[in-house]
Amino acid sequence: MEVWRCWVLVVSFVVLVQTLGIKCCVRQEREALLNIKTYFQTKYNDSMVNELLSSWVTNPKSDCCTWNRVKCHLLSGRVSKLSLQALNVIRSTYDEYPFPKGDLADVSIDFSMFQNFKELTSLNLSQGGFQSLENTTGSCHF
Template identity: 35%
Template structure:
């Protein structure tokens, strides 16, 4: 009879863990989103729209925040819509991609319309290589040039790239990626 009790306790423990995971985002991802918000607001606080639902409150579930979509089973962020987060401004912005490296299950990232011209030294697209599930990347309507293409080619899971309205020159080819 002891093994039945052990088995029941084990099943109860596993179910408890699964139920707990369904009720919110992972703490490391919540912190990463707050760090990204602070970076955006610090970089260009005069023009930034901010992200009002992204609050630094222990009880706040980042899966319920605007522009964030999570997997309901795992609680991991799978979609970030960070398009036009700086508002109507014309100043160039340099992104720190390391701030996005915590999102291991991220599948879709939209960074369009932010006047992005590049990244902080050693914090470029190569930092996104760890995002092994990233399939869709939208960097359209920014100021990137062709120098970013080798870094984008390193994103092996990338299937769709939207890069319209940037400063690309010449013929560009990224094998296995649908680019528009």
């Protein structure tokens, strides 16, 4: 009889998790996202990155699964899709958002920034104008 109760408890928990999903992101992935934001702020146009990634905040109570350009897996809470499209477009003061008119920055992107995302299935780097790819860790984790 005790085994039956455990079985019912496990099945109930699985149904509950599948129904409600997990509503938060993994701490390491949240920190990795903030590091990516800092990387783009340093390499590219600070004000545009701040505008496009304004929801990416350091407040520990902020759920990165609700941030712009981030999608998480419903059950695991891990980042599954990430869009970093057109973050390095340099704009003049008379250019209008969201139509990129400026030149693209001549920079590379370091793929080691994405190694903490264990369930990342979609990474959008289009319109990035990256001139090269780097991997500072020396190994690929994808």
